[in-house]
Amino acid sequence: DKLLEVHMDKRPGTCFNAYDNLFSIQKRNNDSLPALVARVQAAMRDVINLRPASFTLATLDDELRAMAMIRALPSEFDAFTSSLMLHDKLDVASITQAFLTEE
Numbered sequence: 001d002k003l004l005e006v007h008m009d010k011r012p013g014t015c016f017n018a019y020d021n022l023f024s025i026q027k028r029n030n031d032s033l034p035a036l037v038a039r040v041q042a043a044m045r046d047v048i049n050l051r052p053a054s055f056t057l058a059t060l061d062d063e064l065r066a067m068a069m070i071r072a073l074p075s076e077f078d079a080f081t082s083s084l085m086l087h088d089k090l091d092v093a094s095i096t097q098a099f100l101t102e103e
Helices: 002-007 012-024 033-050 057-071 075-084 092-102
Strands: none
Touching: 012 033, 012 057, 057 092, 075 092
């Protein structure tokens, strides 16, 4: 547990990036299907290791909604998206508030 704690930064931006990595995996030309499965399993392990002990399905639902909102932004919002990754919370309420403030 202590080793994991040292190597896994559990800030919201890090969690978002772990989900983003998971959902961005694609089979490479030289990948075997078992290699693809292994990469997905490794990415999912990162997602799981970044979860707080109090993680629930409701937490997952909120994180997925927040992630969809952020990923929906076009490239001209890259600076705004980067600033969101620095927030202490990346939940729907805080992302919605940030969107309203940005608008």
